[in-house]
Structure formats: structure tokens, C-alpha cells
Amino acid sequence: MMVAKKREAIPAAGRGRLKRVRANYELYLLISFPVVYFLIFKYWPMYGVQIAFKDFSASQGIWGSPWVGFDHFKRFFDAYNFWQIIRNTVYLSGLNLAIAFPIPIFVALMLNQLRQQRLKRFIQTTIYAPYFISTIVLVGMLYVFLSPSSGLVNQVIKLFGGEPILFAGESAWFRPMYIFSSVWQETGFSSIVYLAALAGIDPHLHEAAVVDGASKWKRILHIDLPGIAPTIVVLFILAVGNLMNIGFEKAFLLQKDLNVDVSEIIPTYVYKIGIQRAQYSFSAAIGLFNAAINLVLLYIVNRSAKKISGNGLF
Structure with a gap:
């Protein structure tokens, strides 16, 4: 009797599930597009990760290339510039996180206190606009403004009796240029999330x-900040989980032979090894190592955040 009941229950459950799918087919159809996108462009490329453990040859293909295990990882760990690249990546990413992450929070809190709507909209438009400038144009603007001969900044320095500074060629100025440009370009757009969270706080x-x-x-300290604390925690976890993937394009465009000692980071090194020198397996191993560090950081920060604040990604 019990076996017969179980056999009857399974088809009934299947029919009920089918009815729910038919009743909400629009939602399933809507979600199918992002699912297909992630499967094709995010999960299927993981098939190629195995070349990090092989001596990849284009003529032999991924499956036909010989297996070498962890040789490429050992080669990277034994490289003469391994610690320099890791130090540059961590230092630049850490500074960028420490400076660029909290500024949108302060901007959102200040904008939320403005009662003059025209002034508020003007400020929002002004600080949002740089986000839509491409990285190449942004770096070009930096070179124009910081030019030692005709740049606006050096003209001001000369006006006060100083000597022109070769910003693009001095190692000491690479990180300030990178971080300042990131703050200027991304602060306005990043503050939108916090403004949306502030709008959800009960006005009563x-x-x-x-x-x-x-x-x-x-009111900011005891109402606004606690109200957006979960949003801050989630975005901070995501930022730390992406710590080692600091923007390649801007770092590569700002990189010169004179500042390569501080501007050589993992993304630029992977580009040079993988694209310019065609060492695909070696560059894949470095990229996989970088992704593993991000995964560990994400897990650690998420667990710590859940213990401290009770909020987390998972």
C-alpha cells in the first residue's frame, strides 16, 4: 500500500510542478535569457581553464596538449618579479578600496540631506557625468592636464614658483594618478546605490x-548609516572579492618604462605574457591563481561580515 501511494504521489507532484510552470511561463521565459547568457559566456569558457595545467599548443588543441600539472604555477612562484607583482597588485587594490570605497557613501549621505532639488540635481549630474567617459579618453585627459610643458597642473605649479613635475614618468605619482582618477570617475555612479538605499528609510x-x-x-549617525549598513556590507564584500582584479585597462595605459616597478600588476602581467608573448598556459595559470585568491578573500570577508553584522552574501 505504501509503495502504491508513493508511486501515485510522484506523478501528482510532477503534474503540479508542470501546472506552476505553465501558469508562470512568462517568468520562466524571462529568466531563461540571463541563464543562457551565463551558461554560454561564463560557465562554458571554464572548459578552457584546464590549459593552466597543460602545455597548450594550438595545433594539438586543449585535449591533445600534454598534461604538465602545476609546472606553470611553480614557474610563476619562482619568477624573479613574483613578489613585486603581488605587492604592487595588493598595494594598489588596497589603497583604491580604502580611499574610493567610502567616498560614495559620504557623497550619498550629503546629497540626501540637500533640500534644494535644483542644486541636488545639478550636483548629481555633475558627479555622474565622468562615469560615462571611456578609460582611454580619461587617461588622455590626465596626460593633457598633467603635461610637464603645457598641462594645467604644472602651469599652476610654475605660477607659484615650483618646478614642473613629470607625473606620467615618476613611479611615486602612478598610484595617486590611478586612485584620484578612479574617485573622480566612479564616485557619482557608485553613490546611486546608497541613495536608493537611503530612499527606502522610513521618513517617520x-x-x-x-x-x-x-x-x-x-540623524545621519543613528538613522541613515544603520539604514544603509546592509547595503554597505554587501558592496564591501563584493569589492574585497574582486580586490585582485583591479582595472587592467587604466593601469596598462598609465604604465611606462619609468614607472613599471610600481605599475606592473597581475592583470597587466597576464596580458603581456598571454597576448604579447603567446604563453597561453602560463598566463592561464596566473589568472587562475588570481581568481583563487579572490575566492578565498570573498569567503573570509563574507564569514567575518556575517559574524559581526549578521549580513552577508551567502
Whole structure:
């Protein structure tokens, strides 16, 4: 009797699931497009990761290339510039995270306190605009503004009796140029998420705080910041999980022979090894090592955030 009941229950459950699919087929159809996209462009390319463990040859193909195990990883670890590349990547990424991540939060908090809508819209438009400038154009603008002969910055330095500075050629200025340009380009757009989170805070909390005599600073500290804390935590986890993948394009465009000692990071090194020298297996091993570090960082920061604040990605 029990076996018969189980046999009857399974088809019934299947029919019920089929009915739900038919009733909500529009939703399943809608979600099918991103699922297919991720399967084709995100998961299927993982098939090629195995070349990191092979001596890849285009004529032999991925399956036909000989297996070498962890030889490419050992080669990277034993390279003379291994620690320099790791140090440059971690240092630049850490500085960029420490400086560029909190600024959009402060900008969003200040914009949220503005009551003059025209001024608020003007400021928002002004700080959003740089985000839509391409990286190549942005680097070109930096070279124009910082030119030692005709650049606006050096003209101001000369005006005050100083000597022109070769910003693009001095190692000490590579990181400030990179971070300053990132802050200028990305702050406005990044603040949109925090402004959306602030818009979701119950306005009655502010009204009650005003009645109790709370100042704007206290309302920001005790209402706004706790209200957007989950958003901050999630975005911070994502930022740390992507720490080692700092932007390749801008670093490569700002890189010169005079500043390569601080500008050579993992993404630029992978480009030179993989594209310019056609060492595909070696570059794939470096990229896989970089992705593994990001995965470990993501897991550690997510667990720490869940223990401290109770919020996390998973």
C-alpha cells in the first residue's frame, strides 16, 4: 500500500510542478535569457581553464596538449618579479578600496540631506557625468592636464614658483594618478546605490528625530548609516572579492618604462605574457591563481561580515 501511494504521489507532484510552470511561463521565459547568457559566456569558457595545467599548443588543441600539472604555477612562484607583482597588485587594490570605497557613501549621505532639488540635481549630474567617459579618453585627459610643458597642473605649479613635475614618468605619482582618477570617475555612479538605499528609510524616523531635537549629524549617525549598513556590507564584500582584479585597462595605459616597478600588476602581467608573448598556459595559470585568491578573500570577508553584522552574501 505504501509503495502504491508513493508511486501515485510522484506523478501528482510532477503534474503540479508542470501546472506552476505553465501558469508562470512568462517568468520562466524571462529568466531563461540571463541563464543562457551565463551558461554560454561564463560557465562554458571554464572548459578552457584546464590549459593552466597543460602545455597548450594550438595545433594539438586543449585535449591533445600534454598534461604538465602545476609546472606553470611553480614557474610563476619562482619568477624573479613574483613578489613585486603581488605587492604592487595588493598595494594598489588596497589603497583604491580604502580611499574610493567610502567616498560614495559620504557623497550619498550629503546629497540626501540637500533640500534644494535644483542644486541636488545639478550636483548629481555633475558627479555622474565622468562615469560615462571611456578609460582611454580619461587617461588622455590626465596626460593633457598633467603635461610637464603645457598641462594645467604644472602651469599652476610654475605660477607659484615650483618646478614642473613629470607625473606620467615618476613611479611615486602612478598610484595617486590611478586612485584620484578612479574617485573622480566612479564616485557619482557608485553613490546611486546608497541613495536608493537611503530612499527606502522610513521618513517617520527622521520626523520623530526632529521632534526630539536631533541634529542632522545625529540623524545621519543613528538613522541613515544603520539604514544603509546592509547595503554597505554587501558592496564591501563584493569589492574585497574582486580586490585582485583591479582595472587592467587604466593601469596598462598609465604604465611606462619609468614607472613599471610600481605599475606592473597581475592583470597587466597576464596580458603581456598571454597576448604579447603567446604563453597561453602560463598566463592561464596566473589568472587562475588570481581568481583563487579572490575566492578565498570573498569567503573570509563574507564569514567575518556575517559574524559581526549578521549580513552577508551567502
